[in-house]
Amino acid sequence: MLKVAFLTDAPRVAGSEVWLLGVLPHLPERGVWPSVFLPQGAPLDAFAERLGEVGLEVTRFGRLGDLPALTRDFDVRVMHAWGLLTYQRLLPHLAQPRWVVLHDQLEFFYPLGLRAFYRLGFRLTKGWGLRHAGGVLTVSAWADAWLRRFRLPPSADVRTGFVRNSVDTRRFRPAEPDERAALRAAFGFTRFTVLVPGRFVLEKNQLAALLAARHARDLDFAFVGDMDSALGKLARRLAQVYRLGNVRFLGRRWDMPELYRAADALLQPTLAENQSLVTLEAMASGLPIVTTPIPAQAELVRHEVEGLLVPARPARLALALRRLASHPPDARQLGAAARERVLAFHTPGQAASALAELLLTAPHPSTPTLNLPALS
DSSP, X not given: OEEEEEEEOOSSOOHHHHHHHHHGGGSGGGTEEEEEEEEOSGGGHHHHHHHHHTTOEEEEESOGGGHHHHTTTSSEEEEEOOSTTHHHHHGGGSOSSEEEEEOOOOOOOSSHXXXXXXXXXXXXXXXXXXXXXXXXXXXXHHHHHHHHHTTSSSOTTSEEEEOOOOOOTTTSOOOOHHHHHHHHHHHTOOSOEEEEESOOSGGGTHHHHHHHHHHOTTSEEEEESOTTSHHHHHHHHHHHHTTOTTEEEOOSOSOHHHHHHHXXXXXXXXXXXXXXXXXXXXXXXXXXXXXXXXXHHXXXXXXXXXXXXXXXXXXXXXXXXXXXXXXXXXXXXHHHHHHHHHHHHOOHHHHHHHHHHHHHHSOOOOOOOOOOOOOO
């Protein structure tokens, strides 16, 4: 049994942490014994408990500098970093072999100048730190090709690859007819309802979704996310200014599977993804998807097959959603195809098998830790 330490400096739970919870419990039956190392802190306490409930060993640490000693006796160390300089600071101190799994968005499809600035920033921070890794994995074919294009990591000796993101298809599933009616009544969904989940940040582009609601007042829009953020407050103010009676803000929610089962479509006008968990969750729930044709989304959603790929212009988004509302059989067909695509390529067992194969077939040199100054 290969003993693997999975490390993160995450300050809170996001997609990369959900990935750990979904994939790691399936590794022991494939010859890999995972342990998780999480920072101390209240925002991660419930997540740590959940990891323990599914049988994973969890260690909490106070400083990055604790990790080299804590993980020395493992066969492999796999790191995902939030901090821009974590790879640069920590990787050289970890025993070999040490891998990185990247969930980062890598590219923001903003106007050209901002896009190039972000790309350069990634390469000079996290990208530069990857030279200390022995292997780099990511979660989409697009991101893997992007790393190769920009020669990240810079050494040809570093093994690279990708393991598709996955979603629990038992938790995220289509609703039965009676269940759906009850959920819609509980949530107050009466008309064709568009679900718009995601953090209120520039790259998620919820303002485009809000303006799409202005063009489609005959449809209802339910936003899920951090209403207390600056952009969340701006969105609520704009909804008042434009008198958008068809818009609701539901805040942060823990009942996303039920919301997916009650809604009629997912709108995600995103400008940056690696491989979106929100998209996969909605697809697994049998929802038709309206999203932008950026590479990572086009890898998940084929236009006119699982959903509609539409440029992030409010009028175009509204037109696509009204098309779904006007043709229920077509919307149902797209949703069914979306579910089938997830079952074919994106289950946790499939992701665990691909990850285990990469870890088990990789060379495992017994290279000593570099003699570098201690981390602060």
